[in-house]
Amino acid sequence: MIIAVGRGVAEIQRLELQESNDNEHVNLHYTVQNPEYFAGKRVLVSGGGNSAVDWAIELAKVAQRVNVVHRQSEFRAMERNVSEMYEIADVRTPYQITQLQTNGERINQVGITHTLNREHILLDVDEVVISHGYTSNLSDLASCGLKMSDGMVLMSQHAETNLPGVFAAGDCATNESKVRLIAGAFNDAIVAVNRAKLYLNPEAARMAYVSSHNELFRDKNRSISRS
Structure with missing residues (x-):
C-alpha cells in the first residue's frame, strides 16, 4: 500500500467567534465570488497571505473603504502586492479580530485588538472577508x-x-x-x-x-x- 493523500481534506480556517457562525451567510464571507457586490461598501479583510492581499486590492477598486487586519507585522504575500495594498487600503498590524457587533440583522462593527499592547479599536463595517487560509488533518x-x-x-x-x-x-x-x-x-x-x-x-x-x-x-x- 502506498499512501499519497496530500495534506488531507482542506478545510477553511474559520473565525473562532460565535457571531461569525451566526452571520456567515449574511455579511461575513470566506470567499469573494462577485467583487461588485462590495461596491460602495465599507469592507474589512482579515488575513496575511496572497489571497487576503489580492482581495484587498481588488475590493479597494470598488468599495468605499477597505480595512485590512493581520495579526502579524509582516505579510506573507508578494512584496509588490503588499506595497500596492498599503497605498489603497487602511492596513492595521499587528491586530486581530476579537469582537463582532451586530445591529440585530448583520455585523455593523468589528472590534480589533493589538496583539502586543492590547489596544482595542472598533471599526464600522458593511462586509467582512475572512482569508485565514486552510487547515488539513x-x-x-x-x-x-x-x-x-x-x-x-x-x-x-x-x-x-x-x-x-x-x-x-x-x-x-x-x-x-x-x-x-x-x-x-x-x-x-x-x-x-x-x-x-x-x-x-x-x-x-x-x-x-x-x-x-x-x-x-x-x-x-x-x-x-x-x-
Whole structure:
C-alpha cells in the first residue's frame, strides 16, 4: 500500500467567534465570488497571505473603504502586492479580530485588538472577508498505527513507514531530508513504487528505476524504430 493523500481534506480556517457562525451567510464571507457586490461598501479583510492581499486590492477598486487586519507585522504575500495594498487600503498590524457587533440583522462593527499592547479599536463595517487560509488533518492515519511527525506520516529515505508493506509519498509524508517541492513529491512516488515492488519481489532491483530504464520499453522502442 502506498499512501499519497496530500495534506488531507482542506478545510477553511474559520473565525473562532460565535457571531461569525451566526452571520456567515449574511455579511461575513470566506470567499469573494462577485467583487461588485462590495461596491460602495465599507469592507474589512482579515488575513496575511496572497489571497487576503489580492482581495484587498481588488475590493479597494470598488468599495468605499477597505480595512485590512493581520495579526502579524509582516505579510506573507508578494512584496509588490503588499506595497500596492498599503497605498489603497487602511492596513492595521499587528491586530486581530476579537469582537463582532451586530445591529440585530448583520455585523455593523468589528472590534480589533493589538496583539502586543492590547489596544482595542472598533471599526464600522458593511462586509467582512475572512482569508485565514486552510487547515488539513491527517490524524486518522495515526489511528491506523502509522508513526507521525508534525502531523505527517513519518517515512524513511526509502518511503517506508513503520508498518511493513506500507509506503508513503508526497505532501502527507516527511523525513529529515524531505524536499517540499512538486519535484520532491515525484521523487517520493518513484521511490515508493520501487520499494513496494521490492517488498513484493525481493529479487527485484534495489535501485529505483523509471520506465526509460526498463528493458521491455527499450526493446519496444527498438522495434518501433526498425519499422
